[in-house]
Amino acid sequence: MDTPASRSVYVAPSLMAALDALDEGGAETAPFAGGTWIMRAPIRHEPLKSRYVAIGKIPELHAIKVEADVVEVGAAVTHAALAVALTELPEFDVLTAAASRSANPAIRGMATIGGNLATTAFAAADCVPALLCLDAEVEIASRNGRERTGLEQFLTMRSTLAPGRLLQRIIVPRRGRKTVHARLPLRQAGDYPTAIVCLAVSLDDVGDVQTARVAVGSVEPVARRWERLEATLVGHPLNAAWAAEAAAGLADEFTGRDSVEVPGWYRVRVLPGLVRRAIAALGS
Amino acid sequence: MGLSLTVNGDHLTSTADPITPLVDVLREEFYLTGAKPVCREGFCGACMVLVNGNPTPSCLVPVALAQGHDICTVEGLAANGGLNPMQAALEACDAVQCGMCFPGMVVSLTHLLATRPEATRDDIRAALTGNICRCTGYERIIEAALLALATK
Numbered sequence: 001m002d003t004p005a006s007r008s009v010y011v012a013p014s015l016m017a018a019l020d021a022l023d024e025g026g027a028e029t030a031p032f033a034g035g036t037w038i039m040r041a042p043i044r045h046e047p048l049k050s051r052y053v054a055i056g057k058i059p060e061l062h063a064i065k066v067e068a069d070v071v072e073v074g075a076a077v078t079h080a081a082l083a084v085a086l087t088e089l090p091e092f093d094v095l096t097a098a099a100s101r102s103a104n105p106a107i108r109g110m111a112t113i114g115g116n117l118a119t120t121a122f123a124a125a126d127c128v129p130a131l132l133c134l135d136a137e138v139e140i141a142s143r144n145g146r147e148r149t150g151l152e153q154f155l156t157m158r159s160t161l162a163p164g165r166l167l168q169r170i171i172v173p174r175r176g177r178k179t180v181h182a183r184l185p186l187r188q189a190g191d192y193p194t195a196i197v198c199l200a201v202s203l204d205d206v207g208d209v210q211t212a213r214v215a216v217g218s219v220e221p222v223a224r225r226w227e228r229l230e231a232t233l234v235g236h237p238l239n240a241a242w243a244a245e246a247a248a249g250l251a252d253e254f255t256g257r258d259s260v261e262v263p264g265w266y267r268v269r270v271l272p273g274l275v276r277r278a279i280a281a282l283g284s
Numbered sequence: 285m286g287l288s289l290t291v292n293g294d295h296l297t298s299t300a301d302p303i304t305p306l307v308d309v310l311r312e313e314f315y316l317t318g319a320k321p322v323c324r325e326g327f328c329g330a331c332m333v334l335v336n337g338n339p340t341p342s343c344l345v346p347v348a349l350a351q352g353h354d355i356c357t358v359e360g361l362a363a364n365g366g367l368n369p370m371q372a373a374l375e376a377c378d379a380v381q382c383g384m385c386f387p388g389m390v391v392s393l394t395h396l397l398a399t400r401p402e403a404t405r406d407d408i409r410a411a412l413t414g415n416i417c418r419c420t421g422y423e424r425i426i427e428a429a430l431l432a433l434a435t436k
């Protein structure tokens with residue numbers, strides 16, 4: 001128990017109180033959501049902040065709103081709560097799977113969707129590619145108001161997000177697409193994924209792909225779309241073997257990240273297999 | 285001013301830094317040494333306790349945020365020094381090897397027994413995803429869980 005006594009944890013009773021505390025605290029203050037990343041800072045040899053603003057008691061950050069054209073998810077919704085809320089909405093299968101198969105049951109009950117998106121150094125986040133292929137947007141709150149931005153844009157700016165900002169909501173359009181999440185952990189469960197492939201497609205009347213979104217996570221430091229594969233899939237029927245072959249031809253655009261558990265080349269090598277698995281899961 | 289905690293029904297006060305992991309306070313201030321800090325990462329489950337009835341790795345909970353919640357450690361699971369049905373089944377199945385993982389296993393499985401009486405072998409496996417047994421004694425642990433469920 002060798003932490004300095006100067007640290008503090010403030011439990012914010014409302015969104016406004018949290019934004020005020022974050023603003024006043026400046027760079028030495030950060031939001032504390034599920035804590036499943038923050039509490040491991042000593043293991044990563046990273047310093048803790050001197051002040052945390054706990055956001056778990058703010059009611060609007062726990063809200064999940066299902067509207068006709070959009071689903072809005074508060075940033076402090078846990079993986080477990082998200083998976084339960086989306087079970088009956090097949091167009092979000094990709095997100096339900098991401099939220100219900102990551103980590104282990106106890107962690108899923110603590111870790112939040114906002115924390116998953118906001119953690120810059122975490123390459124293996126399951127919900128990030130899932131939300132990328134769903135064309136999600138995020139709303140960022142500060143004392144001065146709200147701003148809305150696409151998730152892709154947010155991923156490029158999250159590490160330089162000014163102090164005082166809080167990811168408030170995730171907004172996901174409803175487009176009735178078929179979606180799927182394929183991940184490869186080293187063990188059957190409980191591990192970080194070596195690679196993740198997420199897919200969202202719409203089909204025309206004859207069953208050809210009309211629109212496609214493919215997002216890849218855990219391979220590079222930040223998840224991103226695989227636009228060349230998306231373009232290849234459009235205009236063709238869903239065919240798992242054919243798509244895997246196309247993916248193998250296009251996989252050289254990825255530079256896999258090395259880590260103690262997996263070398264970078266392996267993360268790239270498994271991508272065609274995950275594409276095959278994803279498309280097969282859509283019934284082709 | 286100290287932090288007020290409710291552990292196994294007792295009202296206790298901690299003077300630790302607010303961000304200190306709950307497991308350290310349980311062990312070093314309250315001498316409840318069942319929960320063990322092994323990985324300190326949320327992977328192994330050796331530090332599992334119940335927070336408001338839910339299995340929670342106490343290495344990831346800052347003590348300040350444990351205030352106002354009902355914490356139950358392995359020491360608080362059975363009354364009067366006896367064994368609860370899950371512990372009794374683990375003993376009957378001779379499931380304990382080195383014992384390192386057991387406080388966490390008992391916490392997770394006691395919760396399973398209480399909340400999912402219809403749990404199957406696969407459900408038990410899934411529930412134990414966050415409890416690692418370094419002695420790899422999983423099969424007997426799962427048999428014990430099935431026995432406890434069957435005799436409930």
Ligand SMILES: Cc1cc2nc3c(=O)[nH]c(=O)nc-3n(C[C@H](O)[C@H](O)[C@H](O)COP(=O)(O)OP(=O)(O)OC[C@H]3O[C@@H](n4cnc5c(N)ncnc54)[C@H](O)[C@@H]3O)c2cc1C
Binds near residue numbers: 030031036037102111
């Ligand atoms: C054992 C284990 C296994 C795991 N396996 C997986 C896995 O397989 N897949 C996966 O995706 N994840 C996995 N995780 C990671 C987990 O999902 C992340 O740690 C988690 O999503 C972070 O969320 P949190 O709420 O705990 O964030 P915290 O730890 O509270 O915060 C993380 C960071 O995000 C910031 N932050 C949090 N909320 C906000 C907000 N609303 N606005 C702005 N900044 C914010 C914090 O300031 C901090 O910098 C695992 C974690 C553990 C412990």
Ligand code: FES
Binds near residue numbers: 331
């Ligand atoms: S020590 Fe907490 S999960 Fe391993």
Ligand code: FES
Binds near residue numbers: 382386
């Ligand atoms: S009995 Fe030894 S770690 Fe499980």
